[in-house]
Amino acid sequence: MKIFRGSSGGAEAEAPPPVPKLTRRSSGLGELARLWDSEQPLCVLDLGSTSATNIRFFTEHSHKIYSEDLLVASTEPSLVTKDEQGNVVLDSRQFLADNLLYPAAHFDVVLCWNLADYLDESLVRPVMGRFWSVLKPGGMLLAFFHTKDAGPDSPCYRFHIVGKDTLEMQRIVLKREGRRGPTGAVHTALADGFRLQRVFNNRHIETLFRDFASIKFFLARDNVREVLVVR
Amino acid sequence: MSAPLSGDLAQIGKSVVVKGELSGSEDLYVDGQVEGSISLKNNALTIGPHGQVKATVEAKGVVVQGKLEGNVLATERVDLRKSAVVTGDITTQRIAIEEGAYLKGKVDIQGRAEKAAGK
Numbered sequence: 001m002k003i004f005r006g007s008s009g010g011a012e013a014e015a016p017p018p019v020p021k022l023t024r025r026s027s028g029l030g031e032l033a034r035l036w037d038s039e040q041p042l043c044v045l046d047l048g049s050t051s052a053t054n055i056r057f058f059t060e061h062s063h064k065i066y067s068e069d070l071l072v073a074s075t076e077p078s079l080v081t082k083d084e085q086g087n088v089v090l091d092s093r094q095f096l097a098d099n100l101l102y103p104a105a106h107f108d109v110v111l112c113w114n115l116a117d118y119l120d121e122s123l124v125r126p127v128m129g130r131f132w133s134v135l136k137p138g139g140m141l142l143a144f145f146h147t148k149d150a151g152p153d154s155p156c157y158r159f160h161i162v163g164k165d166t167l168e169m170q171r172i173v174l175k176r177e178g179r180r181g182p183t184g185a186v187h188t189a190l191a192d193g194f195r196l197q198r199v200f201n202n203r204h205i206e207t208l209f210r211d212f213a214s215i216k217f218f219l220a221r222d223n224v225r226e227v228l229v230v231r
Numbered sequence: 232m233s234a235p236l237s238g239d240l241a242q243i244g245k246s247v248v249v250k251g252e253l254s255g256s257e258d259l260y261v262d263g264q265v266e267g268s269i270s271l272k273n274n275a276l277t278i279g280p281h282g283q284v285k286a287t288v289e290a291k292g293v294v295v296q297g298k299l300e301g302n303v304l305a306t307e308r309v310d311l312r313k314s315a316v317v318t319g320d321i322t323t324q325r326i327a328i329e330e331g332a333y334l335k336g337k338v339d340i341q342g343r344a345e346k347a348a349g350k
Contacts, residue, residue: 018330050328050332050333050334052327052328052329052330052332055326055328055334055338059326059338059340062340064337064338064339065337065338066336066337066338067334067335067336067337067338068335068336069333069335072333073335
């Protein structure tokens with residue numbers, strides 16, 4: 001694994017204009033909210049871009065939060081390899097050797113957000129398998145999936161928790177050249193953000209989480225299907 | 232960005248590479264490379280925009296503008312500025328994270344009482 005990603009130099013760079021935030025209601029988050037008042041400190045894994053808002057939200061509730069940006073990690077050039085057919089793919093074993101390194105049954109909640117829609121195909125199933133193993137039995141995972149109506153150019157957002165069932169969404173703008181996708185064939189990221197890789201239907205989603213104990217769907221108005229799964 | 236000027240501030244400049252244990256009783260500004268461990272129990276560590284630190288860090292306050300790989304224990308406060316790239320677990324009383332900072336790791340906020348109890 002590379003020790004340091006990208007380059008610094010942020011201090012000299014011209015400050016980009018602030019990215020506007022949209023507010024949306026999340027039924028899935030609302031379902032999770034009953035956990036936040038738990039007296040036992042929870043272990044929460046946030047897989048979106050680093051969010052000071054989320055870190056503040058959970059630490060104020062005395063929970064432990066882990067932050068890991070898997071989309072950025074998936075743009076690591078050293079992951080590029082070829083499969084048996086000679087197709088360019090990302091090395092899922094290496095990816096899991098470098099990322100999501102937690103003890104089994106460690107987390108009460110995994111906030112997956114829209115990761116699966118934007119993650120490279122070769123990583124989706126292995127990553128979901130790792131989620132199962134790091135979640136405690138009874139632990140919950142929240143994921144968002146675009147519906148077909150969302151369109152192929154749906155922007156990738158980062159999510160900030162601002163209320164029990166309210167999120168602020170902020171379009172991800174990549175600031176470093178080094179975070180672009182490593183190859184033309186499997187590249188995940190565009191110059192100004194990540195690209196939607198596929199649209200899962202309900203059956204695909206059920207298959208994706210087949211090892212989990214239960215799955216609950218919430219259809220939102222903004223062409224997003226929210227999914228809450230329990231290990 | 233130039234380093235902050237202060238009477239009790241040690242500096243490791245851009246071209247300096249240090250491997251080993253660093254400890255002291257004055258504030259430290261690192262804009263070069265450090266690998267090992269940094270212990271400034273009653274003082275502050277600032278990692279400048281060019282700083283690349285691969286070390287466990289123990290300090291009163293930690294400000295990161297550059298890159299840090301290693302666990303951080305700050306008795307008072309951690310500031311991750313927008314250019315910060317941090318891989319490691321952070322244990323502190325207070326934390327501020329600017330928009331654009333990158334963190335891969337755990338954030339554990341410990342209150343004074345919790346810390347005194349050694350939890």
